[in-house]
Amino acid sequence: MTPPDTLAALRATARPEVDLTRAADQEHLVTLADRVLAADLDPAPLAASATDPSAPLQWRIVHKLVESRRWLLGEQVRPIHVAVVFAMWGEQHRLRPHGPDNPHGEDALRVKIEQLQWATAGTPVTWTMYAVDDGCPYGSGALAAEIAAATPGGDQVRVLHLAEHVPTDSGPLRHLASADDSRKGGSIILGAERAIADGADVVVYTDADASVHLGQLGLLLRPHVEDQVPVVLGDRRHPDSVLVKDAARWGVGIKNLRHMQRMVGAEIFSLGILDTQAAFKLYEATLLTELIADPVSFDFSFDTDWIAGFVARQQRFAQVPFAFIDSAAESATAKQEPMTTWEVLLTGLVAQLRHHDLLRTPAARAMAAVIDEEITDHRVLDAIIDDLPPELAAATEADYGDPGVMTPEAMRAYIIGRRQAFLAEQTLP
Numbered sequence: 001m002t003p004p005d006t007l008a009a010l011r012a013t014a015r016p017e018v019d020l021t022r023a024a025d026q027e028h029l030v031t032l033a034d035r036v037l038a039a040d041l042d043p044a045p046l047a048a049s050a051t052d053p054s055a056p057l058q059w060r061i062v063h064k065l066v067e068s069r070r071w072l073l074g075e076q077v078r079p080i081h082v083a084v085v086f087a088m089w090g091e092q093h094r095l096r097p098h099g100p101d102n103p104h105g106e107d108a109l110r111v112k113i114e115q116l117q118w119a120t121a122g123t124p125v126t127w128t129m130y131a132v133d134d135g136c137p138y139g140s141g142a143l144a145a146e147i148a149a150a151t152p153g154g155d156q157v158r159v160l161h162l163a164e165h166v167p168t169d170s171g172p173l174r175h176l177a178s179a180d181d182s183r184k185g186g187s188i189i190l191g192a193e194r195a196i197a198d199g200a201d202v203v204v205y206t207d208a209d210a211s212v213h214l215g216q217l218g219l220l221l222r223p224h225v226e227d228q229v230p231v232v233l234g235d236r237r238h239p240d241s242v243l244v245k246d247a248a249r250w251g252v253g254i255k256n257l258r259h260m261q262r263m264v265g266a267e268i269f270s271l272g273i274l275d276t277q278a279a280f281k282l283y284e285a286t287l288l289t290e291l292i293a294d295p296v297s298f299d300f301s302f303d304t305d306w307i308a309g310f311v312a313r314q315q316r317f318a319q320v321p322f323a324f325i326d327s328a329a330e331s332a333t334a335k336q337e338p339m340t341t342w343e344v345l346l347t348g349l350v351a352q353l354r355h356h357d358l359l360r361t362p363a364a365r366a367m368a369a370v371i372d373e374e375i376t377d378h379r380v381l382d383a384i385i386d387d388l389p390p391e392l393a394a395a396t397e398a399d400y401g402d403p404g405v406m407t408p409e410a411m412r413a414y415i416i417g418r419r420q421a422f423l424a425e426q427t428l429p
Helices: 007-012 023-039 043-051 057-072 108-120 140-149 185-197 214-227 254-264 285-291 302-312 340-355 362-374 378-382 408-422
Strands: 080-088 125-133 157-161 202-205 231-234 242-244 281-284 317-320 323-325
Touching: 007 023, 007 043, 023 057, 023 108, 023 214, 043 057, 057 108, 057 214, 057 242, 057 323, 080 140, 080 185, 080 214, 108 125, 108 140, 108 214, 125 140, 125 185, 125 214, 140 157, 157 185, 185 202, 185 285, 185 302, 202 214, 202 285, 214 231, 214 281, 214 317, 254 340, 254 362, 254 408, 281 285, 285 302, 302 340, 340 362, 340 378, 362 408, 378 408
Parallel strands: 080 125, 080 202, 125 157, 231 317, 242 323
Antiparallel strands: 202 281, 231 281
């Protein structure tokens, strides 16, 4: 008789890296998770082993998968239908498998299907996936439909095309003249709207890539079911999260952007919601119907539109740590001008906060005016992303948004000064 696997023996088989383009790495994660589950290891020592700084990356991710799957297999789980929604634009490479002619291929749709099948097998949790083409000129929607048709479990995938649903005179998408007016947000709203109409109990949205292993679904469902909270937010900033991301993507001036964002969005960030853009969130269907009824944003900033909506309604929420591996090579934000995304996030946040009446402090209103009047183009942010004012040079996470550290008026003066210096090399509006 084969002796049971021990914690140390199982950890020794974990690899130090996870390559999203390697099918073998995805398979090894699930195989190792299944072995840990079969060994019925005590959760406390397992958690301690996984959070040890020396733990291999695969072991840390496996811990999240095991935690999720254990809960999903528990007696407290009730029948619940989950809709998983993601938007596609320029995903023709990540949807296909890795190969010599497709170096960034992740086989992402097939991987998502297999992950959800693994997570929910033998449980009362069911799912449907909504893959929404955001007006992709490279045929992401058609490719996704082709892959789904050839994949076991693909009959649980609905491929939608935003262009087929706009313009319209009614519903959440009535403000879109065409699919070209959406930057992810319109497609996520369409997917959520269709999922709710189809009877989903909750809507989970994620990204089209394989950065979030959907075997972690139980991490989102647990606080929703056990604590009856209508919103559960994945939090990559949580100390128990597993985050693999290139921090060098932004310059030192990211402190400037964080300071502006936290000050204007004080009603959100003061609640401890710091990872507003994590693509791993759960919304209860009834509440989400309200939140998307009159959207402010159809671009990358839609996350904070929904968050501002539930904050304004004083809805309860939970945050959970999870594992995330950045899939940067093919990301839409990486293909844009570097500061275009941040321009959208800041200006969108201001519009959303006004709409939801969440500019409630003098500092927030003053910073909103600075963003309105000074952030007139992404090139303004280019002028400050590699520079810092003295006030923020030593600033830490706890200092961002504090007007006592740097006031809105001081930020305005700093931006104007940097803008004038930048004019020598660039033409700004």
